[in-house]
Amino acid sequence: MTAAELKSMIRDGQEVTVDDVDVVTTATFGVMSGTMVVMMVPVAGKYSFEKADSIWLNGVPAQPGPCPNERLGVVDLVIYGTSYADDRYGGGHLFRDLVRGKEIDILVVSHGKSYENQVTIDDIECARIISTRLAFNNYYALINPASTTLSTIFSVTGLKGPFTEASVSGCGEINPLQNDPSHRTIGVGTRVLLNGAPGYIIGKGTRASPTKPNVSAFADMKKMDPAMMGGVKTSNGPECLTSLAVPIPVLDEEILSGLKVLDHNILLPVSDVNGRTVHTEVNYGHIWEGTDKVIRIEEGKCLKHPECRAMLMCPTEAISNYFVINKELCINCGTCTVQCPAGVFSATLGTIELAHAKVNYFTFRPPPFKFFIEFG
Numbered sequence: 300m301t302a303a304e305l306k307s308m309i310r311d312g313q314e315v316t317v318d319d320v321d322v323v324t325t326a327t328f329g330v331m332s333g334t335m336v337v338m339m340v341p342v343a344g345k346y347s348f349e350k351a352d353s354i355w356l357n358g359v360p361a362q363p364g365p366c367p368n369e370r371l372g373v374v375d376l377v378i379y380g381t382s383y384a385d386d387r388y389g390g391g392h393l394f395r396d397l398v399r400g401k402e403i404d405i406l407v408v409s410h411g412k413s414y415e416n417q418v419t420i421d422d423i424e425c426a427r428i429i430s431t432r433l434a435f436n437n438y439y440a441l442i443n444p445a446s447t448t449l450s451t452i453f454s455v456t457g458l459k460g461p462f463t464e465a466s467v468s469g470c471g472e473i474n475p476l477q478n479d480p481s482h483r484t485i486g487v488g489t490r491v492l493l494n495g496a497p498g499y500i501i502g503k504g505t506r507a508s509p510t511k512p513n514v515s516a517f518a519d520m521k522k523m524d525p526a527m528m529g530g531v532k533t534s535n536g537p538e539c540l541t542s543l544a545v546p547i548p549v550l551d552e553e554i555l556s557g558l559k560v561l562d563h564n565i566l567l568p569v570s571d572v573n574g575r576t577v578h579t580e581v582n583y584g585h586i587w588e589g590t591d592k593v594i595r596i597e598e599g600k601c602l603k604h605p606e607c608r609a610m611l612m613c614p615t616e617a618i619s620n621y622f623v624i625n626k627e628l629c630i631n632c633g634t635c636t637v638q639c640p641a642g643v644f645s646a647t648l649g650t651i652e653l654a655h656a657k658v659n660y661f662t663f664r665p666p667p668f669k670f671f672i673e674f675g
């Protein structure tokens with residue numbers, strides 16, 4: 300079963316026992332800044348340059364090395380999902396373009412001379428995505444107590460204060476770690492899908508703590524699915540979208556009991572975006588229950604304004620021809636619902652109630668994907 304199928308049975312009051320289900324697939328998808336690629340790219344013939352001093356792929360800067368590849372005409376490199384060429388194109392966009400098989404421009408500078416090449420992923424022998432941290436089991440609803448609008452990776456247009464908007468992260472009850480609270484099945488060597496490609500958990504991720512665990516993982520980029528990854532524009536520069544799916548084998552009652560967690564059981568701290576001071580706690584039930592997961596479109600309301608704000612501000616450039624949404628790119632963030640003055644786009648996104656204010660929130664969440672894990 301997928302986690303969503305299991306939760307729906309539990310919500311309907313159906314009894315589920317260890318005899319009814321062998322494996323539950325859990326997953327999460329969102330902005331995951333700790334994503335990077337390690338790969339080696341061909342640049343020029345042997346002896347053409349000694350070693351790369353600097354390198355860019357589609358204008359996105361990378362770190363040459365650690366292997367110098369002296370006079371071999373190839374460059375080993377590490378490129379961060381958070382590096383960017385400009386405010387619209389960053390590492391996440393580049394990784395998706397590579398996986399889609401698009402041609403990528405490479406520029407190397409060595410001893411003051413430039414070398415260029417165009418490659419596709421087929422020209423690259425080894426390309427691996429490694430994430431330093433993924434899938435925090437419960438993240439934050441972030442608010443801005445100041446009276447200014449704050450540029451942050453957690454908001455597309457800037458987080459309005461004081462206490463006007465919240466940006467919510469986390470997939471709640473379908474998140475892998477949330478479904479295995481004692482980490483009996485998720486650990487070093489667990490087989491996963493990273494951006495749809497078979498991969499493995501390496502261990503705990505950076506900033507993991509007992510109350511907010513996360514994991515680090517890797518997978519072969521050549522087997523990834525572009526629909527499960529990408530780039531997103533935020534008010535503080537481009538960011539990287541990454542997905543992780545983990546199968547949880549139902550070995551006994553304790554594991555099944557962990558899998559029965561529902562959104563309303565999972566606490567969500569409402570925190571100051573500066574420094575993460577917690578103001579209050581709600582739960583994921585407030586976020587996902589009774590709210591829309593996809594955007595409604597009313598084409599008839601469109602005024603066809605030459606500078607369509609929704610098209611301009613959509614963080615994944617998912618909107619074309621004023622109101623056509625590419626469902627593969629849309630992350631249902633809700634930006635278009637407030638940017639379009641004619642009300643072409645709408646969705647019930649929900650409200651978090653603080654002691655002294657009601658806060659409308661935005662999310663980064665994809666449509667309800669199904670992840671399938673192959674065993675073999």
Ligand code: SF4
Binds near residue numbers: 628632
């Ligand atoms: S919800 Fe609207 S603004 Fe957000 S990604 Fe989808 S189409 Fe773009």
